[in-house]
Amino acid sequence: xxxxxxxxxxxxxxxxxxxxxxxxxxxxxxxxxxxxxxxxxxxxxxxxxxxxxxxxxxxxxxxxxxxxxxxxxxxxxxxxxxxxxxxxxxxxxxxxxxxxxxxxxxxxxxxxxxxxxxxxxxxxxxxx
Numbered sequence: 100x101x102x103x104x105x106x107x108x109x110x111x112x113x114x115x116x117x118x119x120x121x122x123x124x125x126x127x128x129x130x131x132x133x134x135x136x137x138x139x140x141x142x143x144x145x146x147x148x149x150x151x152x153x154x155x156x157x158x159x160x161x162x163x164x165x166x167x168x169x170x171x172x173x174x175x176x177x178x179x180x181x182x183x184x185x186x187x188x189x190x191x192x193x194x195x196x197x198x199x200x201x202x203x204x205x206x207x208x209x210x211x212x213x214x215x216x217x218x219x220x221x222x223x224x225x226x227x
Contacts, residue, residue, distance in 0.1 A: 100125050102189055141200040147185070147193040179203060 100123050107118040124130075126144060135142035171183045181200040188194040 100189075101186075135199075138199070139201075143198045143200075145196045145198065147196050174203070175200060177203070177206075180206075 102121065102123040104119050104121045106116040107120055108114050109117050131142050131144055169185050171185075172180065173183070174180050179200055180203045181198050184197045184199075186194050186197065
């Protein structure tokens with residue numbers, strides 16, 4: 100279940116808090132699939148201690164601390180990149196990790212631009 104809370108303010112931001120709005124939603128595989136389809140990403144939700152989380156596991160990597168950085172970005176190879184977001188458990192448990200994977204289109208377009216430029220330079224040098 101995903102839970103969010105925000106303070107209810109009477110008027111301006113300097114007024115005392117009048118209460119708290121708490122909203123929750125159960126996270127199901129259907130919801131994750133629908134969100135992934137809307138965002139055109141491959142979304143997966145894992146328990147932070149789940150050993151089935153495919154590598155790279157950013158939350159177990161040296162230097163990664165969920166207290167310091169809530170987000171990690173790791174390449175999955177030349178063709179894909181993944182972003183990881185850490186969510187705490189309301190009960191103080193280990194929480195979960197949301198992974199969003201996508202193709203590295205900008206990287207590929209940059210490589211294509213460099214290769215095209217190199218080809219044009221070679222042709223220009225051979226002509227002159």
